[in-house]
Each structure stands twice: as structure tokens, then as C-alpha cells.
Amino acid sequence: MPKQISAARRSSMVGLLTAASLALALSGCASYDVTAPADARADAPAADVKAKDAKDTKGGDAGGDVDCRKAKCVALTFDAGPSENTNRLLDILKENKAHATFFMLGKNHIAERPAEVKRIDAEGHELANHTWSHQILTEIKPDEVKRELSRVQDEVRKITGKTPTLMRPPQGRTDGTVSEISKELGLAQVLWSVTAxxxxxxxxxxxxxxxxxxxxxxxxxxxHDIYKGTVPAVPGILKELKKRGYTVVTVSQLLSPAKPEPGMAYRP
Structure with missing residues (x-):
């Protein structure tokens, strides 16, 4: 049985499941929880809200803190790397003082480019999981789902000493089984509202x-930082977003003061 959720979350789920472009609907199963970033922030436990406000009063943490309850935030995410383009992307993000979330693939990516994984982490970006080999999680057995996710967890931890708390299912396709396994592994699911x-x-x-x-x-x-036209587009995207008053953040910053909830699917 799905757990009880707030009215805001129920509203988000209805909107999400009725959207024609929603990849989740492809799975034919809605037995999991879905919420939007704004709803997650509104539903954050009082203790987390107080802790966030106290930190803001002190000027934020060493890496700079953003309060998306007040700022006009947008989360920037990159899938399927690292690749030969990632170092240039990291240079661009550094030049623009912007941070992103990297949903990384294991096979031929994390496994072949540990230096880029280390750099992503060292420069304050968010490490996240996009499965080991990009299999569609709703089409494979539960043991395979667990293996696809846990292999990335293990490899990232081995390289950086950190374990991702976010994952993005390939093609955005998830269901109750994938959500339960994600919860078991400590992973929240992150979908999207903007795709180029x-x-x-x-x-x-x-x-x-x-x-x-x-x-x-x-x-x-x-x-996707693996495609030829993407990284050259990033400087113009960042410049115009700033001009329009947006603050570019990681997914976890977008959700704060809420903390990513394992198993939950987040989508604006």
C-alpha cells in the first residue's frame, strides 16, 4: 500500500500522472510517491526548517548556501557521463560559479573516468546515480534493478568516499518495485521538467x-554532457538564466530545507 501523503503531494501526483509527456506513466504503475520541489520544501520537518534558517542567518556554509524558498531557483542536471566533454563542462561551470547534479553511468563512464568523478565532487557538484548500464528498470527483474543501482553506489563510494543519495531512472521510467529498491538503497528518484x-x-x-x-x-x-552540441550550449544557457533572475543550483539545494527522501520521485 502506498503511504499517506500530504494534500500537496497528492495534488502533485495527480498532475504528474495526467501529464501526457510524463515518462512515469509509461510504466503503468503509480504505486509510489511523487512530489514537486516546492511541495517538498513546504512539507519539510520543522527541525530541518529551523536548521536551514539558522544556517542562513550565519551566512550559509563554506560552499555558499541558497534558499530556494526565497530565490528563483532552477536545478541543472547532466546525465550519462562522465565523458570526454566533462572537463570542459566543469571549466564552464567554474567560470560561471554554477553547480550542477551529475547523474552518472557506471559502465564505460564512471569506471573509465574516475578522475572526472573526483573533479565533479571536488568542485562542489552533486554526485548522482543513472544506473550501471542504462537498462530500463521497469523492464528487468528486481535483482537486476538492485545490481544496476548498487554497482554505481559502490563505484562512486570507492572513488570519492561518498555515496549518492539521488538517482535518475533511464527514460524516467519507474514503478513501485523500482521505488522500493531505491528506498532500500537510500536513493531518491529525480525526474525533470525541461529537456532539450x-x-x-x-x-x-x-x-x-x-x-x-x-x-x-x-x-x-x-x-547530457556526452553529446557534441550540449556543452557548447551551456555558457549561453547560464548567461540567459542569470539575466532572467534565476539561481542555478543542485537538486539537493532545490529541495532544501527538505532532504531527499529515499524512494520518493521528485518532479516539478
Missing amino acids: KDYETTDSALITKRVLDQTKRDGIILL
């Missing part, structure tokens, strides 16, 4: 336009 479909074009100007046309407050932007 950068896997189908190398036109950086088009990628930029698609992102900017879709971005709204509390959005989650999906890009």
Missing part, C-alpha cells in the same frame, strides 16, 4: 532555445 532533447541534435543554438523556452522557477533541466 540534445540526443537528437548537435545544434547548440537549438539546445539553448529549447532549455530557455521551457524553464520556469523550481524547474529541473535535463542535459
Whole structure:
């Protein structure tokens, strides 16, 4: 049985499940919890809210803290790396003082590029899980789902000493079983509201336009640092987002003072 959720979450679930573009609906199973970042912040336990406010009063932490209850935030995320393009992307993010969440693949990516994984972590970005080999989790057995996720957890921990708390299911496809396994592994599920479909074009100007046309407050932007046209689009995206008053954050910053809840699916 799905657990009881707040009215805000129920509202988010209804909107989410009725959206035509919602990848979750492809699974045909809605026996899991879904919430939006704004609802997660509103539902944050009082203790977490007080702790967040106390930290803000002191000027934030050493890495700089953002309060997305007040700021006009948008989360920037990159899937399926690291790749040969990741170091250039990290240079761009550093130049723009922006941080992102990296949903990384294991096979041929984390396993082959541990130096990039270390750099992502060292420069204050968020390490996250995109499975070992990009299998569609709703189409494989539970033991395989667990293996796809846990292998990434183990490899990232071995490289950085940190274990991801976020995962993105390939194609956004999840169901009750995937959610339960994610919960067991301590992983919240993160979907998106903005996609440039950068896997189908190398036109950086088009990628930029698609992102900017879709971005709204509390959005989650999906890009891939493995594709040729994506990284060259990032400087223009960041410049225009800043011009429009957005603060670019990681997914966990977007949710704060709430903490990512294992098994929960987050989507604006």
C-alpha cells in the first residue's frame, strides 16, 4: 500500500500522472510517491526548517548556501557521463560559479573516468546515480534493478568516499518495485521538467532555445554532457538564466530545507 501523503503531494501526483509527456506513466504503475520541489520544501520537518534558517542567518556554509524558498531557483542536471566533454563542462561551470547534479553511468563512464568523478565532487557538484548500464528498470527483474543501482553506489563510494543519495531512472521510467529498491538503497528518484532533447541534435543554438523556452522557477533541466552540441550550449544557457533572475543550483539545494527522501520521485 502506498503511504499517506500530504494534500500537496497528492495534488502533485495527480498532475504528474495526467501529464501526457510524463515518462512515469509509461510504466503503468503509480504505486509510489511523487512530489514537486516546492511541495517538498513546504512539507519539510520543522527541525530541518529551523536548521536551514539558522544556517542562513550565519551566512550559509563554506560552499555558499541558497534558499530556494526565497530565490528563483532552477536545478541543472547532466546525465550519462562522465565523458570526454566533462572537463570542459566543469571549466564552464567554474567560470560561471554554477553547480550542477551529475547523474552518472557506471559502465564505460564512471569506471573509465574516475578522475572526472573526483573533479565533479571536488568542485562542489552533486554526485548522482543513472544506473550501471542504462537498462530500463521497469523492464528487468528486481535483482537486476538492485545490481544496476548498487554497482554505481559502490563505484562512486570507492572513488570519492561518498555515496549518492539521488538517482535518475533511464527514460524516467519507474514503478513501485523500482521505488522500493531505491528506498532500500537510500536513493531518491529525480525526474525533470525541461529537456532539450540534445540526443537528437548537435545544434547548440537549438539546445539553448529549447532549455530557455521551457524553464520556469523550481524547474529541473535535463542535459547530457556526452553529446557534441550540449556543452557548447551551456555558457549561453547560464548567461540567459542569470539575466532572467534565476539561481542555478543542485537538486539537493532545490529541495532544501527538505532532504531527499529515499524512494520518493521528485518532479516539478
